[in-house]
Amino acid sequence: MQHIIDAFKDRVRSGSPLRIRGGGTKDWYGQRLEGDVLDTRAYTGIVDYEPTELVITARCGTPLADIETALAERGQMLAFEPPHFGAGATLGGAIAAGLSGPRRASSGAVRDFVLGCRLLDGKGDVLSFGGQVMKNVAGYDVSRLLAGSLGTLGLLLDVSVKVLPRAPREATLVFDGVAEIDAIRRLNEWAGRPLPISASCWHDGVLMVRLSGANAAVDAAIRSLGGDVMPDCAGFWASVREQRHAFFDGDMPLWRLSVPSTVGAIVLGSPQLIEWGGAQRWLRAPGDAATADRIRATVRAAGGHATLFRGGDKSSGVFQPLAPPIARIHERLKAGFDPAGIFNPGRMV
Numbered sequence: 001m002q003h004i005i006d007a008f009k010d011r012v013r014s015g016s017p018l019r020i021r022g023g024g025t026k027d028w029y030g031q032r033l034e035g036d037v038l039d040t041r042a043y044t045g046i047v048d049y050e051p052t053e054l055v056i057t058a059r060c061g062t063p064l065a066d067i068e069t070a071l072a073e074r075g076q077m078l079a080f081e082p083p084h085f086g087a088g089a090t091l092g093g094a095i096a097a098g099l100s101g102p103r104r105a106s107s108g109a110v111r112d113f114v115l116g117c118r119l120l121d122g123k124g125d126v127l128s129f130g131g132q133v134m135k136n137v138a139g140y141d142v143s144r145l146l147a148g149s150l151g152t153l154g155l156l157l158d159v160s161v162k163v164l165p166r167a168p169r170e171a172t173l174v175f176d177g178v179a180e181i182d183a184i185r186r187l188n189e190w191a192g193r194p195l196p197i198s199a200s201c202w203h204d205g206v207l208m209v210r211l212s213g214a215n216a217a218v219d220a221a222i223r224s225l226g227g228d229v230m231p232d233c234a235g236f237w238a239s240v241r242e243q244r245h246a247f248f249d250g251d252m253p254l255w256r257l258s259v260p261s262t263v264g265a266i267v268l269g270s271p272q273l274i275e276w277g278g279a280q281r282w283l284r285a286p287g288d289a290a291t292a293d294r295i296r297a298t299v300r301a302a303g304g305h306a307t308l309f310r311g312g313d314k315s316s317g318v319f320q321p322l323a324p325p326i327a328r329i330h331e332r333l334k335a336g337f338d339p340a341g342i343f344n345p346g347r348m349v
C-alpha cells in the first residue's frame with residue numbers, strides 16, 4: 001500500500017486544489033465542491049482488529065459496510081451508528097463527515113471513539129496522532145479534531161476506532177398521541193432514570209424509544225414505561241439513520257438543529273422530527289437567506305446552532321457562522337495543517 005501513499009504525496013506536493021473523495025455518498029454535505037478528485041477507495045483494508053481490546057484500525061478507503069460486517073461477526077459495533085447515505089460509504093468519509101446516528105445520545109459522538117490516526121498534511125508529510133488505547137491520548141487531541149473536519153485539514157490515511165459489544169437484546173416502544181412538548185418532557189425525565197434507552201424519535205404525535213441491554217433490563221423498562229412494542233425495530237431505526245423515513249421525503253430543504261435537550265418546542269412553522277432526547281431536531285423549511293437568518297436567530301436564542309443539512313441556497317452559509325475567536329482558531333489550524341489551502345477548499349466556509 002506504500003505506493004498508494006506515495007501517489008497521494010505526489011498529488012499533494014503538486015500544489016493543485018484537491019477534493020478528497022471516498023464513495024461520494026456525502027458530496028451534498030457542506031459548502032461547494034472544488035478541486036481535482038483525490039479518490040481514496042484504492043487505499044482499503046482492515047489493518048488490525050483485536051476484539052478483546054475493542055479497537056479496530058483500518059485504512060480510509062475501507063467500505064463502512066466491511067467494517068460493520070467484521071464487527072458484527074464478533075458481536076461488536078460502531079456505537080455511534082454512522083449513517084451511510086449510500087452503498088459506497090467509507091470509514092474515512094464517516095470520520096471526516098463526523099455524523100452520528102440514533103445511538104449518539106446514549107453512547108457518544110464520532111470523535112469520542114477516534115483513538116488515533118495517520119494524516120497526510122498539506123506539505124506532503126505523514127503525521128501520526130494518538131494510538132490504539134484511550135490512555136495514549138495526551139495533550140492536544142488532533143485525531144479527534146479530524147472528526148467532522150470534512151477533509152479540510154488533510155487526508156486521513158488510517159484511523160483507529162474504539163468499538164463496543166452489541167446489546168443482547170433491543171426493543172422499541174411506541175407511544176401514540178404525544179404532543180411535541182410532552183415528548184421532550186418525557187425524554188428528559190427518562191434520561192434521569194436508570195433506563196437502557198439507546199435512541200429516541202418523535203414525529204407527528206408519535207414517540208418511539210429504543211431500549212438496548214440485558215434481557216432483564218429491557219423487560220423491566222418495558223413494564224415501567226408501557227407503550228406498544230414495535231415489531232420491526234431494526235428497520236425503523238435504519239430508516240431514521242439513513243433518512244429513508246417518510247419525514248425526509250420530498251425536495252424541501254432539510255435543516256439540522258442542535259440544541260440543549262431540555263429546550264421546549266421550537267416554533268418555526270414547519271414539520272420537525274426530534275432525536276437524541278430532544279438535542280437533535282430536523283426541520284423541513286426553505287433554504288433562502290431570509291429563512292436561514294430567522295431559523296438561526298431562533299435556534300441561537302435557544303442556546304444551539306442550525307445547519308442547512310441538505311438542499312437550499314448555500315450562498316448564505318451551510319453552517320452557522322462562528323464567533324470571531326473560534327473562527328480565528330479554525331483559521332490557524334487550517335494554516336498549520338494545510339498552509340497552501342489545497343484540501344477541500346471552500347467545503348466548510
